Amino acid sequence: MISTLKNVVVVGGSYVGLAAVKELVNILPATHRPRFSVIPSHEHKAFIPYTAAFSTASDPSRHSVVRAKVLSLFPDRIVLDRDWQGTKEVPYDYVVITTGTRLPAPGTMEHEDKASSIQGAHKIVIVGGGAVGVKWRRT
Template sequence: MSASSEKPNIVVVGGSFVGSKAAELIGAEMYKTHRTILIERNTHFNNLFAFPRYAVVPKHEHRAFLPYTTMFAHLLPGAVSVHRGRVTEIQADRVVLEGEESIPYEYLVIATGTRLTPPGSMITDTKPEGIAYFQAHQQAVEKAQKIVIIGGGANGVQLATDIKDFYPDKSVTIVHPRPRLMHAFHPALHDIVSARCAELGIDVILNDRARIPPGGFPTDGSTFNVELASGKHIPADLAIMATGQTPNSAPLRPCCSPPLHCPIPLSDAEPSMRCC
């Protein structure tokens, strides 16, 4: 895209929930003076909040991926354009994509979000690859008899309850290193979730941490033990990781070195959000 475009660009990096809504609102208000460009690496919008269920319950996985082609159809033509690409670097006046393409901007919105351990998010970029991943995961869940969910946050709880609800005869265990399930939410939610787990017959182990093997847990359906920090061993034939989120801050690193040029002072940022 040329820097000599008729209108200056407002670039939104990341087309998930926040980024796509930001592009919609900005495009609706700024179309007269600016071009709004949404840059997204995936071919389709990923409905992340439903991913745990699609990883368990078959025949619905295609609904996890929504086309960007009609997302902004209700706006005036040209208000928002979607550009597929992966941003590798953010500079003072432009973003650089894989393949060394660059897109200039006057204003920039960074909505790169976070990465979750699959199946909480995808390691693929296209709808067919995502559907194939979910179908393979569904088959692994169907074949397994002793399933351990490592992590008792929102994703871990949804995975465990969906599995036990859909396959009541399977053994399902949640291992969580905190004293409460879904500890990032209101404390009272723990009691509600714990009661539902007990009702479904899900074993919950709190204040203990799983030891992750260097190469990960077996995925061939064989039986193995999940070792905990306490020394306890849990027999399993499938272990599903649900260990939280990591910020997608890699494109910010060039603009944060030296720290003087970082758009957010490092002293004001949470440690987990620091990009350098």
């Protein structure tokens, strides 16, 4: 068993971030493990299940989804907004940035949760069916 695994950090929980992780788990050597960063309690917004992110890996237990926000990026580590495994800093050998974009209103929800965003709306329109289109629109 390898005593010290090296991290490959994927920042961003979008479709692209998840796709990057799924590709990485199949090609990384046994000395490296992907770490996938997602803001806690926001997983539902993207409608992307993270439970199978490492399902194709030969050893899924050595990889993990980190539910935190990246506050700072340095050449050798990231700094998180909360502790993860006893520290806010995660060292890495490689980093993949897949943070995507943030659309202006009405392209995003007004509040952090769906219920608050649609309260009081008289009409709700769902536009598109892709990763960006599957969002609540308040009209």
